[in-house]
Amino acid sequence: MKIRGTSVRRFLSKYMIYVAFVVLVIVFSVTLGNVGNGFLDMGNVWNIIRQTSLIAILAVGMTYALGAGQIDLSVGSVVGLTSLVTAWSVQRFGLVPGVLAGLGVGIGVGALNGALIAWVKIPPFIATLGTQILFAGVSRTVSGLKSVPITNTAFNFAFGGGDFGGIPVLLPWMLAVVILGHLYMRKRPFGRQVVAVGGNAKASLYSGVHVKRTIFKVMVLSGFLAALAGVLWAGRFGGGRYSLGEAEETSAIAAAVLGGTSINGGKAFVAGACIGAVMLGMINNALVMYGLDVYQQMVVRGLIILAAVAFTVNAEKE
Numbered sequence: 001m002k003i004r005g006t007s008v009r010r011f012l013s014k015y016m017i018y019v020a021f022v023v024l025v026i027v028f029s030v031t032l033g034n035v036g037n038g039f040l041d042m043g044n045v046w047n048i049i050r051q052t053s054l055i056a057i058l059a060v061g062m063t064y065a066l067g068a069g070q071i072d073l074s075v076g077s078v079v080g081l082t083s084l085v086t087a088w089s090v091q092r093f094g095l096v097p098g099v100l101a102g103l104g105v106g107i108g109v110g111a112l113n114g115a116l117i118a119w120v121k122i123p124p125f126i127a128t129l130g131t132q133i134l135f136a137g138v139s140r141t142v143s144g145l146k147s148v149p150i151t152n153t154a155f156n157f158a159f160g161g162g163d164f165g166g167i168p169v170l171l172p173w174m175l176a177v178v179i180l181g182h183l184y185m186r187k188r189p190f191g192r193q194v195v196a197v198g199g200n201a202k203a204s205l206y207s208g209v210h211v212k213r214t215i216f217k218v219m220v221l222s223g224f225l226a227a228l229a230g231v232l233w234a235g236r237f238g239g240g241r242y243s244l245g246e247a248e249e250t251s252a253i254a255a256a257v258l259g260g261t262s263i264n265g266g267k268a269f270v271a272g273a274c275i276g277a278v279m280l281g282m283i284n285n286a287l288v289m290y291g292l293d294v295y296q297q298m299v300v301r302g303l304i305i306l307a308a309v310a311f312t313v314n315a316e317k318e
Contacts (some may be wrong), residue, residue, distance in 0.1 A: 017272050018215040021279055026266040028286045035289045044285065046168055050236070052281030053170035054079075054160075057246075059273040061225035063261045065124075066253070067185075067200035067268025068218045070117060070172035076253060077135040077228035078109050079245025082230025084139055087148035087240030095155045099268040102231045103224060109135060110223020111223045114216035132249070139242035159235030173232060174274070177225065182270040187305070191268075194218060198265025243299050246277045255280055280304075 004231040058075050065072045082102045090098030098316050109131060116127040150156060162169040185191035196204040205211050226245075233244045258262055258279060259272025283304065285295045300313075 006083075013079050017279070019274055024279060024282055024286075030284060032286060032289050037072060039286065039289065040220035042073050043071050044165070045101075045232060046166065046286050047162075048278070048281045049174075052277045053168070053174035053233055054236075054245075055248060055255055055280065056174045056227045056252045056277035057177045057225055057232070057275045058248060058275045059255035059259070060270055061222035062178050062249075062252040063181070063256045063259070063268050063270050063273045064118060064194055064218045065184070065222045066217060066256055066261050067198045067263025068194045069201065070124040070215060070218060070221050071128060071167045071253070072113065072219060072222040072302060073115060073125065073249050074109060074132040074135065075222060075229075076245045076247055077132045077139065078223055078247045079104050079230040079233055079248065080240075080242045081105055081135050081139045082227040083234040083240035083244045084143055084148055084242065085240070086231050087150050090150050090155050090234075091148070093167050095152055098152075098186065099159070102234070103227045103302070106225070106227020107221070108224040110220035113223065114219035117268050118212040118215045136242070136246075143242050144158075145242065147202055147241045150234060156235050156239075158317060160228065160232040161235050161238060170232060170236065173228075177228070177248065178270060178274040185270050190214070190217070195266055195268055198262070202264070250305065251277070251280060251301075254301070257305070297299070 007315030022055045028039045037043065058079075061075065062072060082105045085105050085119055086097075086098050087099035093101075113124075113128055116122045116131075117124050120127075122130075126214065156162070159172055160173075185194070193204070193209050193214050196207070196209055196212050201211050204214075204253075232243060234240045237244070248280060254267075255276035258276030260269040260275070261267060280301070283300070284297060287300060291301070
């Protein structure tokens with residue numbers, strides 16, 4: 001009986017995200033069928049995709065960071081700063097230089113985080129909390145708490161604001177990042193090194209893995225994907241603002257953990273993180289349709305994060 005119980009827990013640990021996703025779709029479609037056009041109305045479905053695509057992109061980077069035993073609390077601040085730099089650069093220099101400037105912000109912040117963690121040996125929580133506060137302050141200071149509009153219609157359409165036959169342009173962006181991230185994690189040596197470092201850094205070092213370099217690369221990747229999300233956020237809303245992405249690092253962490261990534265490192269599932277992000281979007285959308293206010297929604301999201309972490313930690317002990 002004990003063996004059977006352990007097998008059930010392992011099954012739930014591996015596939016719970018998919019079971020929960022299907023259950024939530026059924027519950028919300030039934031209970032919200034008479035609210036507006038219904039939960040499964042395509043307009044509502046595409047709205048959920050618009051809301052969650054950028055969180056899914058952040059969650060891919062967070063999955064790599066958590067898988068390597070790290071964490072990146074700076075991604076929300078990177079989104080805001082990137083959106084501002086992108087907006088300024090697109091307006092002055094054009095689409096391509098603007099996008100490259102925005103992505104450069106994320107790579108630079110990621111490199112700073114990686115260096116602080118790998119070589120200065122500051123714990124990742126403290127290092128990225130510090131850069132989170134630093135760059136949140138920079139964004140507010142240089143923008144004067146004002147938005148920076150983007151009037152380049154090609155940029156706004158291609159980077160978040162457009163639709164193809166009713167399908168949000170954010171969907172292919174999200175799918176491209178998730179598919180590439182999943183394949184790289186599963187098929188490339190770097191993905192195996194990430195999980196190895198997160199599982200046991202000392203053993204990885206003895207087996208020939210360059211631990212510091214792997215940590216540095218993971219943080220640069222997280223910063224890059226946060227910057228990509230920032231560029232897309234700017235395109236979706238037609239401008240940059242310091243508050244874009246604010247506190248979304250918690251959503252990215254929750255999505256990654258819901259998707260089966262270990263908060264303690266050594267286990268990472270990119271595809272699961274995407275499902276986790278969509279699930280969070282579904283829950284947020286359903287809570288609005290149920291009539292809960294923003295503070296009640298925060299309570300529910302907090303409980304979900306706690307439950308997901310508790311389930312993951314307990315499953316790892318088995």
